[in-house]
Amino acid sequence: MENYLFFYLKTGGGHLAPAKAVANYFRENYSATNIILIDGLTESKSIAKRIIEDGYAILQSKAKWYYEFLYATNKFLPIGFFNILMTNYFVKNYLKKTILEHKPSKIVIFHFFLINPIYKILKELNLDIPILTVVTDPFTAHPLWFQNKKQKYIVFSDRLFTECISRGIQKENIFVHQFIIDEKFSRKLSNSELTDFCELKNINSNSKTVLLLGGGDGLPRGEKVLDELLMNNNVYQIIIVCGKNKELFSKATILREKFPKLLVFGFVDFVYELLNIADIVITKCGASTIMEILLLQKVPIIVDYIWEQEKGNMEFVRDNNMGIYQKRISELPGIINRLLSDSDYYNFFLQNIKKAKLHTGTSQVAETIKTLI
Numbered sequence: 001m002e003n004y005l006f007f008y009l010k011t012g013g014g015h016l017a018p019a020k021a022v023a024n025y026f027r028e029n030y031s032a033t034n035i036i037l038i039d040g041l042t043e044s045k046s047i048a049k050r051i052i053e054d055g056y057a058i059l060q061s062k063a064k065w066y067y068e069f070l071y072a073t074n075k076f077l078p079i080g081f082f083n084i085l086m087t088n089y090f091v092k093n094y095l096k097k098t099i100l101e102h103k104p105s106k107i108v109i110f111h112f113f114l115i116n117p118i119y120k121i122l123k124e125l126n127l128d129i130p131i132l133t134v135v136t137d138p139f140t141a142h143p144l145w146f147q148n149k150k151q152k153y154i155v156f157s158d159r160l161f162t163e164c165i166s167r168g169i170q171k172e173n174i175f176v177h178q179f180i181i182d183e184k185f186s187r188k189l190s191n192s193e194l195t196d197f198c199e200l201k202n203i204n205s206n207s208k209t210v211l212l213l214g215g216g217d218g219l220p221r222g223e224k225v226l227d228e229l230l231m232n233n234n235v236y237q238i239i240i241v242c243g244k245n246k247e248l249f250s251k252a253t254i255l256r257e258k259f260p261k262l263l264v265f266g267f268v269d270f271v272y273e274l275l276n277i278a279d280i281v282i283t284k285c286g287a288s289t290i291m292e293i294l295l296l297q298k299v300p301i302i303v304d305y306i307w308e309q310e311k312g313n314m315e316f317v318r319d320n321n322m323g324i325y326q327k328r329i330s331e332l333p334g335i336i337n338r339l340l341s342d343s344d345y346y347n348f349f350l351q352n353i354k355k356a357k358l359h360t361g362t363s364q365v366a367e368t369i370k371t372l373i
Contacts, residue, residue: 003102004369007038007095007118008110014136014215015110017288018180018365022108022134025183025366033370036102040087040114043094087113096121099129108369109133112144119148132369135160138179138287139312143167152372154365156180156287159312175368178361179287182272185295186360189276197273203263207237208340211278211298215286216267218245220304224329225282226252230259232333236340239263239274272296279346280339282332285310290317294358299323299349301335321352 006023008015016037023035095117099107107129109115115133122129131152135145138156146153146167153169155161156179164174189197198205212219212226219225222240229238238259242249244267252264268274271292275281281293285305290313293300300323305314317323324335339346 001032001034002105003034003036004106004108005036005038005098005102005104006108006110007040007114009040009113011111014286014288017182018134018136019108019110021180021182021360021362022366022369025362026370029366030370036104038095038098040091040095040111040117087117092117092121096125099125099127104129106369107131110136112142112147115145115147115151119151134180134365136287137309137312138291139316140308140310142309154368156361157312157316175372177364177368178359179291180362180365181288181291181295181360183360183362184272185275185292188296189273194273194276197270198277201263201270203239203277204237205277207261208235209237209239209278209280210336211274211281212238212240212283213271213274213281213289213293214241214243214284214304215289216243218243218248219282220284221329222248223251225303225332226255226262228329228332229336230255230262233261233336236279236336237261237263239265239278241265241268241271241274243267280336285313285317287313291358294322294353294356295360297350297353299339299346299353301326301332303327303329303332320356322349322356323353324349 004026006019008019010016019037023037026033026035091114099121107118109118109131118131132154133145133151134154135141135156139159141160141163146164146169149167149169152173152175153164154175154177155164156177158176161174161176165171195205210229212222214220214222222242222245226240238261240252240262242252242265249264249266252262256262256264275292275296275298278298280301281298282301282303283289283293285302290300300317302314302317302323302325304327305311314325318325326332326335
């Protein structure tokens with residue numbers, strides 16, 4: 001049996017989710033291939049996890065401007081490479097031990113901070129193991145993804161393919177596929193499945209539904225969005241997923257006592273089911289979340305994105321008229337009321353989503369990993 005190592009970091013869900021989706025495909029279709037998911041920080045000191053993992057979540061919810069500042073400064077290569085060296089210090093021993101233990105026939109990298117350490121380890125061990133890097137940002141990717149111009153890449157847009165070429169990467173080393181999403185998002189729940197789920201979670205299946213969804217760390221400014229919608233709504237059902245944001249969950253739970261049309265969930269493993277219920281999804285612009293929404297043909301309203309990392313995701317939705325970008329929270333009730341009351345307006349976005357003919361690229365990516373490296 002062959003071992004493939006998939007390396008990722010838990011900085012949000014955008015790196016782990018694609019890795020898990022491809023791993024699931026392999027498990028269902030290639031029983032002779034053993035996929036091992038490896039968190040690069042598994043045995044790192046707690047300070048490293050606080051800085052890299054917890055720091056990401058805190059900055060996303062409390063100081064997005066500072067995260068954007070750090071993202072920008074890391075584009076200045078001396079600073080970027082310094083941070084790579086720091087990451088190398090925390091992860092190298094564990095990565096080396098893992099590679100020696102599992103003796104992989106292939107390695108796939110899902111986070112740019114792990115590219116340099118893994119290449120250095122293989123050079124030290126004199127191992128010739130094929131490596132492929134999956135660039136999890138589909139439209140605007142950080143330059144540190146492309147620090148090794150001779151390796152092979154999977155990217156998810158022609159826009160990023162063109163950027164790779166401009167950076168001196170040979171086109172035969174770049175594979176362009178649709179974005180990686182779990183295969184289940186390619187089909188909608190049946191009416192009976194939808195009814196059963198709604199009964200299980202005490203959700204009104206006959207009501208128009210607005211879903212507030214921001215990924216694992218919750219929706220930025222989620223409380224303000226919730227307040228604005230609750231004060232201007234007597235018609236539709238509101239479901240909020242707070243993720244790991246305990247403060248947002250606590251405040252939303254208190255509001256639930258006053259507003260019976262509000263349902264509150266914390267960190268869940270049934271986002272797929274909730275998206276099936278929703279008519280409109282208010283969200284930030286993480287790539288996985290946006291693609292899941294569009295695949296299930298729901299209309300997104302984007303209220304937040306990370307400059308510059310998620311800017312391309314927002315532009316993809318906005319410029320192709322598949323959803324609405326509106327950062328002014330006070331405008332949301334009016335937008336939602338129009339979408340839910342004006343079928344032509346709602347269908348304008350829905351038809352554009354359908355015309356895009358989006359599908360999950362999970363199988364394509366898996367086959368590329370299997371056959372081309």
